[in-house]
Amino acid sequence: MAFNLAPLQNLIDQFERMQGIGHKTAQRMAFYVLGLSDTEAGEFAKAITDAHTKIKQCSVCCDLADDALCPICKSNTRDKSVICVVEDPRDVAAIERTHEYNGTYHVLHGAISPMDNIGPDQIRIKELVARLGDDTVEEVIMATNPTVEGEATAMYISRLLKPMGITVSRLAYGVPVGADLEYADEVTLSRAIEGRSLI
Numbered sequence: 001m002a003f004n005l006a007p008l009q010n011l012i013d014q015f016e017r018m019q020g021i022g023h024k025t026a027q028r029m030a031f032y033v034l035g036l037s038d039t040e041a042g043e044f045a046k047a048i049t050d051a052h053t054k055i056k057q058c059s060v061c062c063d064l065a066d067d068a069l070c071p072i073c074k075s076n077t078r079d080k081s082v083i084c085v086v087e088d089p090r091d092v093a094a095i096e097r098t099h100e101y102n103g104t105y106h107v108l109h110g111a112i113s114p115m116d117n118i119g120p121d122q123i124r125i126k127e128l129v130a131r132l133g134d135d136t137v138e139e140v141i142m143a144t145n146p147t148v149e150g151e152a153t154a155m156y157i158s159r160l161l162k163p164m165g166i167t168v169s170r171l172a173y174g175v176p177v178g179a180d181l182e183y184a185d186e187v188t189l190s191r192a193i194e195g196r197s198l199i
Contacts, residue, residue: 008034060131062107062124064089072104079103081138085128085157087111087145095143103141106131111149112156120156128157132164139167146173146191 008030015026036044057063058070061083065071072078072092082103086092092105110123131137140161144150158168174192175184184192 057107057109061105062109062127063092063105077102080136082141083128083131083137083139084141084143085154086143087150087153091143091145103139106140108144108153111144111147111153113149113152123153125157125160129160132161132166137166139169142168142170146187 011030011033012023012026015021015029016023018026021029033041033044054066055064056066058065058073059068060073061070063070063072065073067074079102083106084095084101084103085106085108086095087108087110089107092107095101095105106124106128108123108125108128110118112118112120112123128140132140140157142154142157144154154170158170161168172191172195173188174195175188
């Protein structure tokens with residue numbers, strides 16, 4: 001349902017442009033904004049503007065940062081000999097939530113996808129290769145998504161790095177905790193078998 005009030009409809013349309021936001025959710029978000037006080041609405045608008053103008057890419061790992069370096073690249077406690085390569089800044093946040101990884105990251109900002117006209121030059125592969133010139137890095141962990149594009153990207157980068165004498169590994173993929181085997185697809189099960197470990 002479209003609203004006759006152009007500013008309201010425009011607000012709904014802007015929210016609906018967000019990935020994963022449907023029309024009804026966009027309407028709820030728009031009405032939430034309308035219910036804010038002038039002060040709260042100003043703070044909300046400022047938060048959007050600040051995020052858009054102050055957040056940039058880390059000059060080393062290409063993750064999000066509000067300075068030249070992100071907090072992980074600034075840290076002296078992170079293991080600089082290991083780089084975990086991910087497609088998106090959200091992947092960094094997901095891995096960090098595990099509290100199991102203490103290396104650094106490299107964010108590609110996408111994956112190779114010929115169907116979408118995205119080649120190696122459209123993502124941050126050159127920046128990754130540039131980081132490997134000083135013999136500090138011993139291992140690169142490919143943590144791209146388990147999709148056709150993610151696999152293609154991992155293979156492309158692996159072929160680039162192996163002649164440099166750097167160990168290239170891939171995250172193990174398998175059956176999620178709490179899932180029943182009968183519902184897992186063949187690719188997931190085969191990955192789980194390949195990535196099995198001793199107990």
